[in-house]
Amino acid sequence: MVPAELNSPGYEIPPEARNQVVITTLDRIYNWGRSASVWPMMFGLACCAIEMICTAASRFDLARFGMEIMRPSPRQSDLMIVSGTVTKKMIPIIVRLYNQMPEPKYVLAMGACASGGGPFKEGYNVVSGVDKFIPVDVYVPGCPPTPQALLYGLMKIQEKIRGESIKSARWYQKGPDAAETPIPLLGPDLIDPRKIEFIKSVQAKRNQEA
Ligand code: SF4
Numbered sequence: 001m002v003p004a005e006l007n008s009p010g011y012e013i014p015p016e017a018r019n020q021v022v023i024t025t026l027d028r029i030y031n032w033g034r035s036a037s038v039w040p041m042m043f044g045l046a047c048c049a050i051e052m053i054c055t056a057a058s059r060f061d062l063a064r065f066g067m068e069i070m071r072p073s074p075r076q077s078d079l080m081i082v083s084g085t086v087t088k089k090m091i092p093i094i095v096r097l098y099n100q101m102p103e104p105k106y107v108l109a110m111g112a113c114a115s116g117g118g119p120f121k122e123g124y125n126v127v128s129g130v131d132k133f134i135p136v137d138v139y140v141p142g143c144p145p146t147p148q149a150l151l152y153g154l155m156k157i158q159e160k161i162r163g164e165s166i167k168s169a170r171w172y173q174k175g176p177d178a179a180e181t182p183i184p185l186l187g188p189d190l191i192d193p194r195k196i197e198f199i200k201s202v203q204a205k206r207n208q209e210a
Contacts, residue, residue, distance in 0.1 A: 087125050139153075
């Protein structure tokens, strides 16, 4: 059975051939294939991960979306579900995993902690949102979000994929690849390497004033 959404409007297909013949665009069939076979990376950070695990189990059944194959390697994953509290100790590893995922790749921030720090926002050891370091495509609110909420977020990822075009996709453009996100440095506190020049300038100013 040919999925109805693949048939482009404007082309008349005889009723007797509608289950065998489809007339569509390259973008539609390419995005349909990609959106129906998203492979999330298998990792979880805190309590939200339990809800993510429930979502993959039989009651909610991620297999309906072609997403049941959670990969244990970033090299084989195209969706990172950040499910739980992002600590300063963990963010360097998360960024490294993100950099190791091949394009096209997507990030879903699951829950209040991953989206903005949640109940630990001002905590000494917590990053107030994973989007401070990696780009997030979809945010799912809640503490924790229910499996239904996560499924809705996953459908939003599918919607985003279906709206993309081969012509403008960033991973098919000529030129150098997008720069990797620099891995944060964990010392006495977390340092974002993109802000080192700024930190140095503030320090120099303070030294002059002293
Ligand atoms: S958002 Fe709530 S449930 Fe999810 S990791 Fe944070 S504290 Fe736990």
